Amino acid sequence: MRDRRFYDVHGPHPLAVLVKATGARLVQGPPDQCITDVASLGAAGPEDATFAINKRALASAGHTRAGLCFCPQSLVPDVAACGAHGIAVSDNPQAAFARAALLLVAPKKLDTAGPWVSGDADIADGARIDAAARIGAGVRIGAGTWVGPFATLEPGCAVGRNCRIGAGASIAFSVIGEGVDIRPGAVIGQAGLGVLQTAQGNRPMPHFGIVRIGDDVRIGANTCVDRAVFDETVIGARTQIDNQVQIAHNVRIGEDCVLAGMCGISGGVVIGDRVMMGGRAGVCDHVQVGNDARVGAAAAVMKDIPDGQTWSGNPARPLRQYLREQLILRDLAAKTRNKDEGDD
Amino acid sequence: MRDRRFYDVHGPHPLAVLVKATGARLVQGPPDQCITDVASLGAAGPEDATFAINKRALASAGHTRAGLCFCPQSLVPDVAACGAHGIAVSDNPQAAFARAALLLVAPKKLDTAGPWVSGDADIADGARIDAAARIGAGVRIGAGTWVGPFATLEPGCAVGRNCRIGAGASIAFSVIGEGVDIRPGAVIGQAGLGVLQTAQGNRPMPHFGIVRIGDDVRIGANTCVDRAVFDETVIGARTQIDNQVQIAHNVRIGEDCVLAGMCGISGGVVIGDRVMMGGRAGVCDHVQVGNDARVGAAAAVMKDIPDGQTWSGNPARPLRQYLREQLILRDLAAKTRNKDEGDD
Amino acid sequence: MRDRRFYDVHGPHPLAVLVKATGARLVQGPPDQCITDVASLGAAGPEDATFAINKRALASAGHTRAGLCFCPQSLVPDVAACGAHGIAVSDNPQAAFARAALLLVAPKKLDTAGPWVSGDADIADGARIDAAARIGAGVRIGAGTWVGPFATLEPGCAVGRNCRIGAGASIAFSVIGEGVDIRPGAVIGQAGLGVLQTAQGNRPMPHFGIVRIGDDVRIGANTCVDRAVFDETVIGARTQIDNQVQIAHNVRIGEDCVLAGMCGISGGVVIGDRVMMGGRAGVCDHVQVGNDARVGAAAAVMKDIPDGQTWSGNPARPLRQYLREQLILRDLAAKTRNKDEGDD
DSSP states (O other), X not given: OOOTTTEEEOXXXXXXXXXXXXXXXXXXXXXXXXXXXXXXXXXXOTTEEEEOOSHHHHHHHOOOOOSEEEEOGGGXXXXXXXXXXXXXXXXXXXXXXXXXXXXXXXXOOOOTTSOSBOTTOEEOTTOEEOTTOEEOTTOEEXXXXXXXXXXXXXXXXXXXXXXXXXXXXXXXXXXXXSSOEEOTTOEEEEEXXXXXXXXXXXXXXXXXXEEEEOTTOEEOTTOEEEEOSSSEEEEOTTOEEOTTOEEOTTOEEOSSOEEOTTOEEOTTOEEOSSOEEOTTOEEOTTOEEOTTOEEOTTOEEOSOBOTTOEEETTTTEEHHHHHHHHHHHHHHHHHXXXXXXXXX | OOOTTTEEEOOOEEHHXXXXXXXXXXXXXXXXXXXXXXXXXXXOOTTEEEEXXXXXXXXXXXXXXXXXEEEOGGGXXXXXXXXXXXXXXXXXXXXXXXXXXXXXXXXXXXXXXXOSBOTTOEEOTTOEXXXXXXXXXXXXXXTTOEEOTTOXXXXXXXXXXXXXXXXXXXXXXXXXXXXXXXXXXXXXXXXXXXXXXXXXXXXXXXXXXXXXXXXXXXXXXXXXXEEOSSSEEEXXXXXXXXXXXXXXXXOEEOSSOEXXXXXXXXXXXXXXXXXXXXXXXXXXXXXXXXXXXXEOTTOEEOSXXXXXXEEETTTTEEHHHHHHHHHHHHHHHHHHHHHHHHHO | OOOTTTEEEOOOEEHHHHHHHTTOEEXXXXXXXXXXXXXXXXXXXXXXXXXXXXXXXXXHHOOOOOSEEEEOGGGHHHHHHXXXXXXXXXXXXXXXXXXXXXXXXXXXXXXXXXXXXXXXXXXXXXXXXXXXXXXXXXXEEOTTXXXXXXXXXXXXXXXXXXXXXXXXXXXXXXXXXXXXXXXXXXXXXXXXXXXXEETTEEEEOOOOOEEEEOXXXXXXXXXXXXXOSSSEEEEOTTOEXXXXXXXXXXXXXXXXXXXXXXXXXXXXXXXXXXXXXXXXXXXXXXXXXXXXXXXXXXXXXXXXXXXXXEEETTTTEEHHHHHHHXXXXXXXXXXXXXXXXXXX
16 A cells, blocks of 8 residues: 555546556456555555566566556466456556556645645654755654755655754655654655656656665765655665765665765665675665675675675675786786786 | 857957957957857857867867967967967967956856746746745746756756756756656756866866756756756757766767666767666766667776677676676686695 | 864863763773863874774874873773873773763754844855855855855855855855855765764764865865864865765865766875876775876775876776786687687
């Protein structure tokens, strides 16, 4: 179920209406069955629309109880076997789903004509809201929290006690714990980069999830954390994140991690607890980094890192292997130079 | 001709005045000939001032019809042969030009004492401007466009219909199409990094161009797009750009590209259509990337990439070559390790 | 002595009170000796608290005259030999110091309930402050300086004449020279990433220093410059910094440098004069880069670079060595390919 603090639900709509609106073709399920909401393939229930693009996605989800699943023709038997109630066929199931989704669910937006601090916000005694901050409807702010000038809290955001929201930070679709320190210019909760390739060119994938930030997390200046497509982008308690870090949609970061400046964490990455990442290190989509792992500065992690290991380099590999390779290359170059000079 | 929406023209000034003000020496052209504007070497006409620093710049421009061209003594015959009407000699022609240019053309600025939304702005019915947005003189905003809190639109900017300007975005010197989605904290249209090395140390190169953004482009949070020195930095229709991407002055990006988070595109780079760039990839100054090319995450592109090719690595090379090199290095390291262990 | 423009001093407190509050154990010094302030190990005087974590830190400082130095038990003789007046033992001396420090010194904050422009600010005639800017108590702004909309100047900041503070820039704990150009979204003067690892998990290291920016410096859009832990993060005159550059705490950059977009300068790095850094280059903690050095785009500098040298690659090495290694690897790969193809 979408979090009603952040999303308005425009449905329900019958299967037939949604499928027709998207140009897809209903191949299973009662046309008048009602759909209310959207969800990921694995989490979808009988009132939810979802999509499946290939066997890998189905395998990853394991099963689905979706009321309506958009998929390509070739995938229909598999989707049915996985348990979907309704199935609609489309050459571009993700784009068809996106069109249906926008008929069902709409993200809440700031009332542009409203007062700077919505009368509907719930601000605890002892919270200090700068005279130049902007607070949307339904926002909750705990005691002892400080909100700086030109900070924006979009509708529905919850901020715990004793937090600090820096100047110009933009927070949307977020549930934030206690003692969280968000530095100026951080942007939390935007839709991530999801690209639908259609016959009319690129279109954005709408996002329906949130960001959840644990207690005592630190988010650096101008760092970005995108919300999940359906569920939650999560940052665990006490994780310390430096400036200009990019955390994409659906990332899950554990507790007590340290991410130095300019790290980039791509979509769907899972990072364990107590992980240390050096400056400008990056992790590719859907890679997993184990507990207590360490990643060197400027490393590019393209494969899973087991618990406790230290990796470095581009592409990242275990530190000892990386150092040995660097040494070999240097020795080879030195030999060649000596040979060249001997030839002179 | 400078775009009068963004630049005030203070001229015309006679050749003699401009040349004297810059400490240069007039070696060709009538001293009382009037100069009105500035332009790049190749685009300059009889009323424009420009500069040439070396033969490569002349070769690249092909010809010039400049009313006044600053150049070093050694380049005078070439500049004359290329068609310049007036020629002034300077040891530092770019710095001399910059001084002349600031006598001719001045960028418009926000009226700091004016109302938050200039009475001179043209805002369509159905545009929603947040109560905390700042809109300069001469700005045009289309119907259905949403401008968020703490967003700034500097004088002269044009924003089409159905756009979304996120919280705290700063837009200047920009012409923006329809359906464009600019996320919070993006900075569009600033002068790029241009450094004049003078006897008094570094000085900034003034910028006289704009940014042009096509329909349905997506610009991520905290992404920067600098305006051109003279002409246009261009982002083609439907190109999707992630968070914290840096796009320098004079870049031209085609249509339907996808740039993942933290990509860096240096000055004068030309990127074709449907190019895909992985996260944290970079492209060096003036490099060209062909249509349908793919660039791996964390790659550093230092040479042109032909159409349709996939490159990766630092420095970037064709993917198969890159993978082969990684494999060889790994094998060498493994052999060395075995040998070392055999020696124990 | 803390700069009273930026920090309130809550002390003095006697040694005994501070040591008890932190759970440490006083092993040297009169319990009723008063401590007023905090300082780095080398700079601390008889009224200052500080900490030492290992012999390397002591060696680097050379000596200390600290009134109170927190250290581990094993380091007590060395700390005494270095000249500390008072010594307190703790298993986690940095965390103990941090707790004591917050009893002594507190950073000043914006008065959230105050007017947008503090009546206590000293703004020269001829400075232009946008109607939407936010100026804290004790701020000084020179003539000819332009402050854009949604810019924040936190309490005590000093900005010289003829500066430009872009839209949405956030400036705190900073002393800024003349003719400085700070582009939109820049964040100057925040506490850097300092992580105290405690039994209760990660905690942030408080910061007590400032940022000092020389005349005619240029700071790009969305660039961050963190303040020092104790002393000053320094950017020398006329240094030109591009967009999205990250400059960590305690960095010292010389004069007339050029840092292209997305460079990352880690904590404690020292960069000489006239250094040129290509785009997305990074420098690791405490590394030194000599005068007139050049660093290639995307390089990762992990060792000191001598004056005048050009380095490139990841990890960075002298350019000729880097090029030779790239060539060798390419040749090896080409030979292997030929051999493979010959084997077919």
